[in-house]
Every structure is written in C-alpha cells, then in structure tokens.
Amino acid sequence: MYQITAHRLLVTVVDIVSAVARELPAAAPTPGRAARLTRARLRAVLKRAGRTRGIEEEVERLHAALWIPQMRQLPVLVEAMAVLP
Numbered sequence: 001m002y003q004i005t006a007h008r009l010l011v012t013v014v015d016i017v018s019a020v021a022r023e024l025p026a027a028a029p030t031p032g033r034a035a036r037l038t039r040a041r042l043r044a045v046l047k048r049a050g051r052t053r054g055i056e057e058e059v060e061r062l063h064a065a066l067w068i069p070q071m072r073q074l075p076v077l078v079e080a081m082a083v084l085p
Contacts, residue, residue, distance in 0.1 A: 019049035024062075030079065034066045 023045045028034035037045075042059045051058065 020046060020051065020058075023049040031066070032075075037063070037066065039063055 024034065027041065027045045028037050039059050042062050043055060046055050046058055
C-alpha cells in the first residue's frame with residue numbers, strides 16, 4: 001500500500017525548488033514540530049527564505065497544511081527521519 005510520507009507531502013505543499021522548502025524543515029524537522037509552528041514563526045521562515053509578497057496568504061496555507069493527518073507518522077519513525085541529513 002502506498003503511503004504519503006511527510007517529505008512527499010511537504011514537496012507537494014511547497015515547491016521543491018523554493019527556498020521555503022529548505023527553510024521550513026530547518027525550522028521544524030518533524031511533522032509534530034511543524035504543526036506547532038506559530039503563524040509568526042512561519043512568517044519569519046518565509047521572510048528568511050526571501051519571500052516578500054503574499055506572505056500572509058502563504059502563512060495561512062502552510063499553517064493549515066501542516067495540520068493535515070497525513071503529516072503524522074509513528075513517533076519513532078518521525079524522530080529517526082528528523083536526524084537524517
């Protein structure tokens with residue numbers, strides 16, 4: 001059975017070539033940590049990635065997307081994947 005991984009979902013949510021796709025995992029390496037990101041923290045991540053327009057809309061989109069159930073995996077798997085380079 002095919003299962004959506006957190007990484008695959010992140011790539012779908014945020015374009016893989018964007019700086020945001022590199023900054024977001026640095027700010028929150030696990031789905032649980034990502035779900036706990038505040039809107040202010042997401043705003044800071046977007047600005048650090050060089051985003052200057054559409055920040056509020058993107059903050060709301062990411063905030064909602066990081067809460068979907070597919071982002072959750074077994075805790076031991078999530079922690080193991082978070083330490084991989």
